[in-house]
Amino acid sequence: MTFANVARASRRLIATRPTQVCTNCSPGGAEPAPILRSQHLGWRITCPLCGDQLRGPGKREIPSPFQQYRSAALRDEKLLDDEAERGIGTWTSPAEIARLLLMRRIPRPFPREDDLWRFRVLGAIIPDLDHVVAEQGENLPTPAKPILPLHMRPALLAGVTIVERAGPEMLQMLSGHMMGDNRVRFTNAAESMMARNRIWKASSQMHLI
Numbered sequence: 741m742t743f744a745n746v747a748r749a750s751r752r753l754i755a756t757r758p759t760q761v762c763t764n765c766s767p768g769g770a771e772p773a774p775i776l777r778s779q780h781l782g783w784r785i786t787c788p789l790c791g792d793q794l795r796g797p798g799k800r801e802i803p804s805p806f807q808q809y810r811s812a813a814l815r816d817e818k819l820l821d822d823e824a825e826r827g828i829g830t831w832t833s834p835a836e837i838a839r840l841l842l843m844r845r846i847p848r849p850f851p852r853e854d855d856l857w858r859f860r861v862l863g864a865i866i867p868d869l870d871h872v873v874a875e876q877g878e879n880l881p882t883p884a885k886p887i888l889p890l891h892m893r894p895a896l897l898a899g900v901t902i903v904e905r906a907g908p909e910m911l912q913m914l915s916g917h918m919m920g921d922n923r924v925r926f927t928n929a930a931e932s933m934m935a936r937n938r939i940w941k942a943s944s945q946m947h948l949i
């Protein structure tokens with residue numbers, strides 16, 4: 741199985757080991773089932789072959805606390821799939837947005853120092869996130885390896901959809917939730933995405949002429 745043709749920005753979203761399974765396409769049994777490509781893809785919540793909901797390791801189904809975001813999440817699943825597998829982008833790279841959304845943010849009022857680790861930019865757009873993370877003691881992954889556990893994944897996917905729909909201005913707004921070096925890193929990344937957007941717009945206008 742090769743991932744060499746996957747777009748560069750999306751490679752961080754590929755797990756080194758299978759992290760999920762479709763019980764329809766890999767029913768299991770006495771024989772060890774072959775590993776399917778989709779088992780490594782950190783942006784999938786459904787099986788690309790049959791459309792069934794993927795399940796986590798051990799085929800357990802953990803209900804997602806983000807069910808209400810399912811349709812937004814499915815839209816981003818497609819955006820990320822188009823980017824990774826077919827090199828089709830929109831005004832931005834959905835995989836890059838996923839990374840930015842996992843950076844730390846500083847909420848107001850300022851929390852206790854011990855609690856700072858759990859606040860991510862994503863929580864500024866998905867209001868239930870802070871609460872769920874606190875309740876489950878779930879430490880979300882860092883932007884370096886932005887693969888969320890399956891039941892948390894709809895929140896990140898929906899967050900990317902919201903930013904993608906809102907456009908570059910939303911990135912500017914989100915930088916207001918950050919401080920210090922993190923804010924600089926976020927702003928720099930957002931600016932380079934916006935620059936790419938201008939080039940993208942210019943080139944798509946060229947195609948129209």
Ligand SMILES: [Zn+2]
Nearest residue numbers: 762765787790
């Ligand atoms: Zn399947």
